[in-house]
Amino acid sequence: RKLQHQTDGKSKKLFNKEPATADIIARAKDLRKHRQSLPIHTAREIIIQEVKNNACVVIVGETGSGKTTQIPQYLLEAGLAAHGTIAITQPRRVAAINLARRVADEVGTPLGQKVGYSIRFDDTSSKDSMIKYMTDGIMLRELLSDPLLLRYSVIILDEAHERTLRTDILFGMVKSIQKQRSDMIEKDGRKDIRPLKIVVMSATLDAEKFSEYFYNAKIMYISGRMYPVTILNTVEPQSDYVDAALVTSFQIHQDEQPGDILVFLTGQEEIESLEKLIEEYAVDLPAQVGKLIPCPIFAAQDSATQQKIFEPAPLGTRKVILATNIAETSITIPNIRYVIDTGCHKSRGYNAKIGIESLLVEPISKSSARQRSGRAGREAPGLCFRLYTEDSFDLLDEDTVPEIKRCNLESAILSLKATGVDDVTRFDFMDRPSKSGMLRSLEHLYALEALDDEGKLTEIGKKMAAFPVDPPYAKVLLQSEKMECTKEAIEIISLLSVDTIFSSPSSKREEANEARQKFTSIDGDHLTLLNTLRAYESMKGDRDWCRENFINSRHMRHVLDVRAQLIQFCERIGINPKKSCGHEYDIVIKCFLAGFFANTALLQPDATYKSIVGGLTVSIHPSSSLFGKKREAIVYNELVFTTKHYIRGVSAVESAWLSHAAPKYFGQRHA
Numbered sequence: 001r002k003l004q005h006q007t008d009g010k011s012k013k014l015f016n017k018e019p020a021t022a023d024i025i026a027r028a029k030d031l032r033k034h035r036q037s038l039p040i041h042t043a044r045e046i047i048i049q050e051v052k053n054n055a056c057v058v059i060v061g062e063t064g065s066g067k068t069t070q071i072p073q074y075l076l077e078a079g080l081a082a083h084g085t086i087a088i089t090q091p092r093r094v095a096a097i098n099l100a101r102r103v104a105d106e107v108g109t110p111l112g113q114k115v116g117y118s119i120r121f122d123d124t125s126s127k128d129s130m131i132k133y134m135t136d137g138i139m140l141r142e143l144l145s146d147p148l149l150l151r152y153s154v155i156i157l158d159e160a161h162e163r164t165l166r167t168d169i170l171f172g173m174v175k176s177i178q179k180q181r182s183d184m185i186e187k188d189g190r191k192d193i194r195p196l197k198i199v200v201m202s203a204t205l206d207a208e209k210f211s212e213y214f215y216n217a218k219i220m221y222i223s224g225r226m227y228p229v230t231i232l233n234t235v236e237p238q239s240d241y242v243d244a245a246l247v248t249s250f251q252i253h254q255d256e257q258p259g260d261i262l263v264f265l266t267g268q269e270e271i272e273s274l275e276k277l278i279e280e281y282a283v284d285l286p287a288q289v290g291k292l293i294p295c296p297i298f299a300a301q302d303s304a305t306q307q308k309i310f311e312p313a314p315l316g317t318r319k320v321i322l323a324t325n326i327a328e329t330s331i332t333i334p335n336i337r338y339v340i341d342t343g344c345h346k347s348r349g350y351n352a353k354i355g356i357e358s359l360l361v362e363p364i365s366k367s368s369a370r371q372r373s374g375r376a377g378r379e380a381p382g383l384c385f386r387l388y389t390e391d392s393f394d395l396l397d398e399d400t401v402p403e404i405k406r407c408n409l410e411s412a413i414l415s416l417k418a419t420g421v422d423d424v425t426r427f428d429f430m431d432r433p434s435k436s437g438m439l440r441s442l443e444h445l446y447a448l449e450a451l452d453d454e455g456k457l458t459e460i461g462k463k464m465a466a467f468p469v470d471p472p473y474a475k476v477l478l479q480s481e482k483m484e485c486t487k488e489a490i491e492i493i494s495l496l497s498v499d500t501i502f503s504s505p506s507s508k509r510e511e512a513n514e515a516r517q518k519f520t521s522i523d524g525d526h527l528t529l530l531n532t533l534r535a536y537e538s539m540k541g542d543r544d545w546c547r548e549n550f551i552n553s554r555h556m557r558h559v560l561d562v563r564a565q566l567i568q569f570c571e572r573i574g575i576n577p578k579k580s581c582g583h584e585y586d587i588v589i590k591c592f593l594a595g596f597f598a599n600t601a602l603l604q605p606d607a608t609y610k611s612i613v614g615g616l617t618v619s620i621h622p623s624s625s626l627f628g629k630k631r632e633a634i635v636y637n638e639l640v641f642t643t644k645h646y647i648r649g650v651s652a653v654e655s656a657w658l659s660h661a662a663p664k665y666f667g668q669r670h671a
């Protein structure tokens with residue numbers, strides 16, 4: 001007999017894979033007790049009152065006190081979502097997903113109904129969503145189609161202390177939207193427009209700055225519970241922190257009281273490699289010792305796997321949570337008593353050398369280190385194992401510098417323009433860059449053809465805004481697409497992303513210089529670097545070979561890492577990263593000139609070089625392949641001032657190439 005559900009020709013869904021409504025409601029009931037036990041619960045009424053009575057409120061609270069999961073629910077319960085959704089922005093996708101799942105559970109409706117999230121390429125929110133967790137990038141994107149963000153009644157800017165470039169841009173945008181909306185209501189008498197409430201949330205105490213910026217908004221402090229955490233530093237610096245974390249995890253597991261371990265690593269690759277190592281070594285644990293279970297957290301996990309992180313480990317076993325700095329303040333995992341801090345993160349910012357985003361591992365700040373150790377003391381006294389010495393802690397920066405101050409101003413301007421802010425000089429920055437700096441950057445962007453005569457973003461500019469590297473490098477890549485040499489352009493940019501790929505120990509400087517001779521190109525450093533990479537790859541990165549040839553193999557591996565990311569990026573936006581110029585290297589140098597025309601110098605009769613911009617006398621750095629050489633014109637990547645104005649990353653060019661590389665620039669000056 002035919003099964004009934006097949007008879008109508010359509011394949012109907014027979015079972016609902018989502019949990020039954022009754023189960024969802026039962027779970028929400030169970031969670032009610034947890035909600036009421038959170039430190040923030042006692043402040044519920046006052047938070048609701050403050051948000052009702054004020055346009056902007058700043059809320060500071062210890063991580064784990066309940067800000068991100070509870071405040072949106074309080075506001076919902078108080079009726080603040082009656083005329084629009086409550087949005088909560090997050091700098092990280094994983095956090096947005098996780099928090100939405102949790103809050104949907106607490107509210108007692110399936111994810112995507114009352115509570116949803118929206119991240120790039122994945123939107124579970126619906127028209128009915130009253131609470132929506134989203135990345136700051138998505139909110140910036142929504143601004144383009146809904147410039148007054150009218151679908152929202154409350155915007156909660158979470159994790160404000162991280163001061164990412166996107167959050168900073170959002171601060172300015174949201175502040176101006178609030179003003180525009182209230183003007184429309186008060187001055188124009190618009191009945192269809194509702195006021196916008198802004199809530200800024202931060203995990204660190206320096207909230208005055210946020211308050212000042214939002215018209216001296218009231219600051220509310222939510223205290224958390226905190227037990228003492230004992231901090232241990234290593235005696236010696238650790239060259240391999242993944243290995244050190246492995247050893248420390250097993251040491252804790254065998255010697256210490258029950259309680260889970262949280263390890264801070266820098267990225268998915270490290271997380272996965274430590275996961276494997278732990279699994280391998282766990283096999284050899286003595287029978288009387290319970291299991292040690294690694295639990296990685298990263299973006300592409302299904303909800304069941306992710307839920308495992310929050311569930312207690314089976315009796316007698318111990319979990320090791322392997323996370324990036326997402327576990328620092330964005331999500332709180334219960335039952336952690338031991339923290340292992342590698343002292344590093346991939347800063348979502350910036351490698352200052354080529355301005356590439358979140359690629360290189362960098363030391364954290366003291367304030368991050370404190371947040372990390374704090375994770376061990378939420379439920380009982382804890383222990384934090386810092387895999388670095390006390391001296392290295394002392395050398396860390398006090399706070400993470402806001403991204404807008406670290407990143408190249410030109411990138412920030414491109415981002416703003418791409419978000420629809422035309423007059424960037426009048427943008428309301430929380431940390432304002434200097435006006436002269438901004439004008440200089442605008443001129444440079446114009447010369448790079450990213451802006452047109454009216455200062456509007458061009459097609460090239462739009463593409464450049466999407467690149468994860470600084471504008472000049474983005475221009476090199478775009479030019480390389482035209483000239484069909486993207487392979488070489490990517491390789492050279494990657495090689496420039498580290499200080500140097502060569503090592504020259506002071507005791508063996510002569511030898512090192514000699515070894516380098518065989519890679520040296522008479523045309524300069526760009527091609528010397530490329531030669532070295534080719535040789536390195538033909539030797540398959542052999543360590544002995546690197547040592548004999550004075551190549552820094554650690555830096556070389558970074559170079560390959562950056563290259564892989566740039567290749568992936570080009571593929572994603574439809575540039576073929578394999579197009580090669582063969583041996584016609586002039587072509588790729590011309591591409592560099594298209595991005596770095598402002599860094600050019602001409603040979604003078606007295607054998608010095610004078611920069612075309614600013615007329616500075618510049619000296620080729622002794623480490624350069626062109627040191628002591630006379631060429632008609634040169635292009636360079638950076639100017640460093642020590643005892644002289646030294647230039648590094650230098651290649652020879654022909655002066656005739658200049659006007660062709662940047663017609664907008666040389667056209668005016670040298671016509």
Ligand code: ADP
Nearest residue numbers: 063064065066067068069070102310332333334
């Ligand atoms: P805050 O934003 O103040 O740092 P949160 O609102 O993120 O605090 O977290 C409040 C509490 O909710 C924490 O104790 C945390 O352990 C718990 N929590 C958050 N997400 C989950 C989850 N997915 N599963 C279990 N507990 C969770």
Ligand code: MG
Nearest residue numbers: 067068329330
């Ligand atoms: Mg939070």
